[in-house]
Amino acid sequence: MGRQADAPTSDQSGLVVQKLQQCQKIFDFYDPVAQLKSKEIKRAALNELIDHITTVKGAITELIYPEVIKMVSKNIFRVLPPSDNSEFDPEEDEPTLELVYELFLRFLESPDFQAAIGKKYIDQRFVLNLLDLFDSEDPRERDFLKTVLHRIYGKFLGLRAFIRKQINNMFLSFVFETDSFNGVGELLEILGSIINGFALPLKQEHKVFLVKVLLPLHKPRCLSLYHAQLAYCVVQFIEKDSTLTPQVFDALLKFWPRTCSAKEVMFLGEVEEILDIIEPEQFKKIIEPLFKQLAKCVSSPHFQVAERALYFWNNEYILSLIEENSSQVMPVMFPALYRISKEHWNQTIVALVYNVLKTFMEMNGKLFDELTANYKLERQKEKRKEKEREDLWKRLAAVELNPPKDRDPHILSKTPLTNFTTKRELPAGYGLIVPTNSVGDKSPNFSKRWISFYIDDKLVPL
Structure with missing residues (x-):
């Protein structure tokens, strides 16, 4: 078939249609030696069509619309192989597939x-x-699909709501049913552009999409494959409507990883991105839950988690927000920081903690001194309670080894047992007693079974 450039202008549309029909034929590219000439003809035809549509003004006439869509549909729409296909090799895909996408x-x-x-x-x-x-495993194909779908979304206003709805459905299925889908990152890239174009004030359906669809995407184990795109979408929403900040933080805390340190580092990175653009009034609303979580993170034995959380104090904007609200932030963070400064195994973390404590001292020296004194006082109380608890257990062990021989109950301790029995609140003065074994029970658990409280001249079993 001749080239379009060699044909008269009046015949070019007909020639384009013929070439598009010619390219609808599918070949077996898994067999590298079969139909070599036909494959090469198809490749050349696709290249000519791409060149013609790109360079010739008025090349797209009404005649070629159905033929382009028919050719594209026959070439790219197919049943994808299973996702666990260990033999997948992108280089084995039909070479003309890329040309079809390029033409479209x-x-x-x-x-x-x-x-x-x-x-x-x-x-x-x-x-x-x-x-x-x-869901294709080929990242090159997903990249083409991303661009194609974005162009369709931009040009066809009547399809926009439908496209958003179908993406919602795909995400919900991924999160709550399959836990497997290759194109999440690419779809989120498209959504990032779509969210950026939302008119203000945001529609209720868009807010519902954020809370019910986007935020649950933090849950899957494969978050690392698309987290950057997801965080961008979340930040876009908060930039559009700052009042969504508390809802976003509630969701992040709900889905906060408990056993995966790598995911925890990703969550901390996303939190910092949000704090970079947060409004001061919205920051006040999330201080307590945010810094309680940060206190847990800086206390993490995994040094990367602790390090990432402590890096928040290197961010000038976040530091200014903390300084404005130091009276609320410092009481939440101080106990964890002070304990880590004495106990953490990693010296890099200890050095970072000292820098944060120094920053707190410079922000509000009076409050810092009060928190230091209160912390030391609480530690002394805890040590005293722990000693009393240990002493009591020692006395109980001694009684079990050498039970009393007379019938009279023996008071082991007149110390109030409120601290020992954490699940019971007892008035001061109650003593722990062990009656003598009058039936000759020699079982090792005898004294444990008969431990009782002496209340108003009555023996009440524990």
Whole structure:
């Protein structure tokens, strides 16, 4: 078939249609030696079509719309292999697939493209088939799909709500059903641009999308594959409407990882991104839950988690927010920081903690001194309680080894047992007694079974 450039202008549209029909034929590219000539002809035809649509003004006529969509559909819409296909090799994909995507993109981006005509052929069914392909294991194909879907979203206003709804459904299925989907990152990239274009004030459906769909995406184990794009979308929402900040933080705390340090570091990075753009009034609303979580993080035995949390104090804007609210922040953080400064195994963490404590002292010296004195006093009380608890257990062990021989109950301790029996609040003066074994029970658990409280001249079993 001749080249379009060699044909008269009046015949070029017909020639384009013929070439598009020619490219609808699918070949077996898994067999490298089969139909070599036909494959090469198809590749050359696709390259000529790309060049023609790109360089020739008025190349896209109404005749070629259905043929382009038909050719694209036959080439790219297919059943994807299982995701656990260990033999997957992107280099074995049909080489012309990339050319088909390239042609379709040039078609959509051409100044001659008319959405009014295109909407007859690019409909909801076509979009659904495109979305299914986002589960492809080939990152090159997913990148093409991302650009194609973005162009369709921009040009076809009537499909926008449908596209958003289908992406919502795919995310919900991924989070709550399959826990497996390759194209989450690419779809989030598209959503990042879409969210950026939302008009203010935000519609209720967009807020629901954030809370019910986006935020639960923090839950899956494979978060690292798409976390950067997800964090960008969340930050975009907060920039659009700062009143969403408390809801976002509630969700982050709800999904905060308990056993995966790598995910915890990612969460801390996202929190810092949010704090970089947070409004001071919204910051006040999240101080207590935020810094309680940070206190847990700086106390983590995993040094990367502790280090990432302590790096918050290197951020000038966050530091200014902390300084404005030091009377609320310092009491929450101080006990954890002081304990770590004495006990943490990693000297780098200890050095960072000393810097934070020094910053607190410079911010509010009077409060710092009060917190130091209170902390030391509480530690003394805890040590005293611990000693009393240990002494009491020693006396109980001694009684078990050498039980009394007379029938009279023996008071082991007249010390109030409120601190010992953490689940019972007892008035001062109650003593722990052990009656003598009158039935000759020699079982080792005898004294434990008969431990009782002497209340108002009555023996009450514990």
